[in-house]
Amino acid sequence: MADVMNPKIPFGDVVENAFDWLTTHATWLFDFIKTVVTGFYDGLYQVLSTPPYWVIILVFAAIALLAGGLRRGWPIALFAVIGFYLIRGFDQWLNAMSTVALVLVSVVIALVLAIPIGILAAKSRTVSAIVRPVLDLMQTLPGLVYLVPVIIIFGIGPTPGVVATLVFCMPPGIRLTELAIRQVDREVVEAGQAFGSSPGRILRGIQIPLAMPTIMAGVNQVIMLALSMVVIAGFAGAGGLGGQVNQALQTLDLGLGAEAGLAVVIIAVYLDRISSLAGKRRDPAGR
Amino acid sequence: MSTPPSLSKPAPNQPPDQAATPAASPAVRVQDVYKVFGRREGELVRRLKAGEDSEQLKGLGTAAVIDATFDVGAGEIFVVMGLSGSGKSTLIRTINGLWKPSAGKVFVGDADITSVSDSRLRSIRRDRISMVFQHFALLPHRTVRENAAYALKERGVGKAERLDRADHWLDVVGLKGWGDRYPNQLSGGMQQRVGLARALAAETDILLMDEAFSALDPLIRREMQDQLIELQSTLGKTIVFITHDLNEAMYVGDRVAVMRSGRIVQIGTAEQILTDPANDYVARFTAEVDRAKVLTAASVMEQPGAVVPLTSGPRGAVNEMRQHQTSGVLVVDRDRRLLGYVTDSDVVAAVKQGSTDLESLIRRDGLVTVQESTPVADMFAPAAESPVPLAVIGDNGRLRGVVPRVGLLASMAPPAGEPNPIGRPTPIEPSGAEPSEPATENQAGPAERAAAAESASISDPLTKPSRTGAEGEVS
Numbered sequence: 117m118a119d120v121m122n123p124k125i126p127f128g129d130v131v132e133n134a135f136d137w138l139t140t141h142a143t144w145l146f147d148f149i150k151t152v153v154t155g156f157y158d159g160l161y162q163v164l165s166t167p168p169y170w171v172i173i174l175v176f177a178a179i180a181l182l183a184g185g186l187r188r189g190w191p192i193a194l195f196a197v198i199g200f201y202l203i204r205g206f207d208q209w210l211n212a213m214s215t216v217a218l219v220l221v222s223v224v225i226a227l228v229l230a231i232p233i234g235i236l237a238a239k240s241r242t243v244s245a246i247v248r249p250v251l252d253l254m255q256t257l258p259g260l261v262y263l264v265p266v267i268i269i270f271g272i273g274p275t276p277g278v279v280a281t282l283v284f285c286m287p288p289g290i291r292l293t294e295l296a297i298r299q300v301d302r303e304v305v306e307a308g309q310a311f312g313s314s315p316g317r318i319l320r321g322i323q324i325p326l327a328m329p330t331i332m333a334g335v336n337q338v339i340m341l342a343l344s345m346v347v348i349a350g351f352a353g354a355g356g357l358g359g360q361v362n363q364a365l366q367t368l369d370l371g372l373g374a375e376a377g378l379a380v381v382i383i384a385v386y387l388d389r390i391s392s393l394a395g396k397r398r399d400p401a402g403r
Numbered sequence: 404m405s406t407p408p409s410l411s412k413p414a415p416n417q418p419p420d421q422a423a424t425p426a427a428s429p430a431v432r433v434q435d436v437y438k439v440f441g442r443r444e445g446e447l448v449r450r451l452k453a454g455e456d457s458e459q460l461k462g463l464g465t466a467a468v469i470d471a472t473f474d475v476g477a478g479e480i481f482v483v484m485g486l487s488g489s490g491k492s493t494l495i496r497t498i499n500g501l502w503k504p505s506a507g508k509v510f511v512g513d514a515d516i517t518s519v520s521d522s523r524l525r526s527i528r529r530d531r532i533s534m535v536f537q538h539f540a541l542l543p544h545r546t547v548r549e550n551a552a553y554a555l556k557e558r559g560v561g562k563a564e565r566l567d568r569a570d571h572w573l574d575v576v577g578l579k580g581w582g583d584r585y586p587n588q589l590s591g592g593m594q595q596r597v598g599l600a601r602a603l604a605a606e607t608d609i610l611l612m613d614e615a616f617s618a619l620d621p622l623i624r625r626e627m628q629d630q631l632i633e634l635q636s637t638l639g640k641t642i643v644f645i646t647h648d649l650n651e652a653m654y655v656g657d658r659v660a661v662m663r664s665g666r667i668v669q670i671g672t673a674e675q676i677l678t679d680p681a682n683d684y685v686a687r688f689t690a691e692v693d694r695a696k697v698l699t700a701a702s703v704m705e706q707p708g709a710v711v712p713l714t715s716g717p718r719g720a721v722n723e724m725r726q727h728q729t730s731g732v733l734v735v736d737r738d739r740r741l742l743g744y745v746t747d748s749d750v751v752a753a754v755k756q757g758s759t760d761l762e763s764l765i766r767r768d769g770l771v772t773v774q775e776s777t778p779v780a781d782m783f784a785p786a787a788e789s790p791v792p793l794a795v796i797g798d799n800g801r802l803r804g805v806v807p808r809v810g811l812l813a814s815m816a817p818p819a820g821e822p823n824p825i826g827r828p829t830p831i832e833p834s835g836a837e838p839s840e841p842a843t844e845n846q847a848g849p850a851e852r853a854a855a856a857e858s859a860s861i862s863d864p865l866t867k868p869s870r871t872g873a874e875g876e877v878s
Binding site for chain 1: 496499501525526527528529530532533534536537538539540541542543544553554557558601605611
């Protein structure tokens with residue numbers, strides 16, 4: 117039993133027991149998460165899939181123009197029109213809208229959690245010291261390791277996909293928010309203090325606005341990671357383009373795989389450009 | 404002898420009481436302040452207080468400020484001067500509580516900054532102290548006007564009023580019409596004007612300036628210094644000014660504290676530091692100072708050697724010239740008010756004619772008088788044109804001393820250790836000086852004389868054959 121040279125540590129048993137305990141005692145929590153995520157996802161999917169496809173394409177183009185202005189937004193608007201028209205041409209429209217909805221739900225939840233945690237970590241060394249190893253774990257643990265238990269807890273549907281995506285895409289959001297707040301010119305923060313501003317007002321009026329470009333870089337990373345994970349989550353029955361890729365793999369349907377894969381790339385490029393445009397626009401004086 | 408009791412007190416500087424300790428109720432009082440960084444602050448401070456050297460305590464942490472004590476009087480510009488790493492920026496940040504001292508107390512008015520609550524500290528910062536930063540510290544996402552209004556906004560002033568007042572202060576610092584721009588559209592000098600406007604708009608009585616002009620080009624820096632001094636004369640704020648530039652320190656400061664490795668090594672007026680540096684370190688600094696801008700007539704003037712009262716007549720004037728081996732003497736009335744000067748040829752002619760009237764011989768042409776507060780820099784041009792030494796006149800028109808040209812030149816040399824016969828102006832001796840004593844300028848070593856003549860192409864006027872007239876010696 118106490119053979120130090122020949123250790124047997126029952127870590128797996130511990131995890132399994134804890135997992136069993138959770139599934140029997142914390143069902144209310146999982147039900148709550150499931151309700152919120154499913155409701156959020158269903159609503160968004162309805163909004164994206166109900167109107168004629170060209171309306172949605174025009175909305176995507178309009179978002180690009182809004183985010184970047186006419187001068188810098190038009191190439192992305194044009195890309196959106198051509199790209200999403202292609203997706204429609206591949207007959208992947210509904211799958212693509214499902215994926216976009218999953219990504220948006222994941223990103224919104226991830227940011228709602230990540231940005232406050234990042235700010236706390238920037239303000240407190242203790243929080244930072246606790247958060248850092250957790251983030252390391254989240255980023256390096258193989259996705260499938262937590263995908264399986266998540267499916268067991270939530271069953272088939274969008275929820276396990278969103279939860280698995282959250283685990284994967286939140287870390288850069290937290291890390292870059294922490295970095296962004298820490299990076300704000302100390303003198304400017306001191307100026308706020310020197311004129312008698314409270315810490316809350318300094319955060320809202322000085323630190324967050326000045327940290328915005330870096331925070332937006334984090335948002336961009338969150339979006340891109342969410343997209344890549346959502347495809348993997350397709351394996352877990354989340355549907356969408358991930359489901360198509362999965363099906364193509366199982367049936368060795370090269371054509372379907374190429375179409376679904378290209379659709380993912382188009383969505384990725386579009387979301388990436390939009391989020392970086394939004395980040396740059398924070399630069400004052402229009403430079 | 405011509406030395407009256409009124410000249411017996413040397414007056415090279417401001418009165419000592421003003422220099423040594425400030426007014427009764429200081430605006431800012433820093434008392435035995437230590438600021439150290441490290442894990443074992445308490446132990447480090449204790450050992451520093453016990454007199455251990457901060458260099459040997461490096462293992463315990465870094466001592467940024469060691470035993471700083473000074474008062475800043477209301478309406479004073481107090482400059483803290485030191486190289487980077489000397490602790491001056493840390494010191495200024497203890498005054499408004501951005502850093503909490505490891506030991507010691509800081510009073511702003513009656514409030515002890517080191518022990519007040521956070522909310523009280525914020526209200527003191529809002530209402531009593533404002534600050535200007537080295538790299539401007541403006542908000543890039545706000546317009547210039549909004550930046551200038553920042554302090555007012557934090558104080559809860561309504562939008563229309565605070566923007567109005569921001570505009571007013573932007574006008575004052577010369578940025579009229581720039582309110583709608585963003586800081587990154589302005590040059591460095593203009594950005595710092597915004598920083599200054601922001602601090603002035605807070606309308607606090609204390610202003611902290613942390614290397615406020617150090618990041619600016621030299622020309623703009625000088626412009627800003629002039630503007631600061633001008634503003635100070637109308638607003639009368641208490642200013643604590645940090646700089647690494649002794650020239651700047653001496654130009655703007657009423658008093659200067661020189662810091663080195665966390666310690667204040669000397670506090671005094673610019674002239675005190677220049678003429679009487681506390682140690683070699685300060686002296687090395689002062690070597691690079693443009694002395695002409697700091698030294699005033701009062702600190703370079705000498706006892707007037709060749710002076711006769713009006714009543715002594717032409718014969719007395721001749722005697723005086725003989726004694727001093729000069730060709731001209733200044734003439735004063737009974738109250739030592741300067742009347743003018745007489746030349747040897749005139750008085751000798753008068754003596755030959757048996758005249759006893761000196762008054763008719765008095766000339767004023769080419770005679771230049773200066774105040775005690777006149778900077779040396781402003782005395783070169785008149786000195787070059789004047790046939791007689793510059794006369795330094797007190798408030799009541801009395802003759803306080805003279806500045807011969809060679810004395811002017813000698814004052815530009817730092818008080819170095821090497822032997823230098825005229826390295827420093829001869830201080831005015833308390834009472835009856837010996838006949839030859841005041842004529843120091845005539846005894847200057849040949850080297851100095853040559854240097855003097857070369858550098859300014861002038862020679863000592865009183866040793867020349869008598870030649871008077873405004874054209875005297877413009878070369």
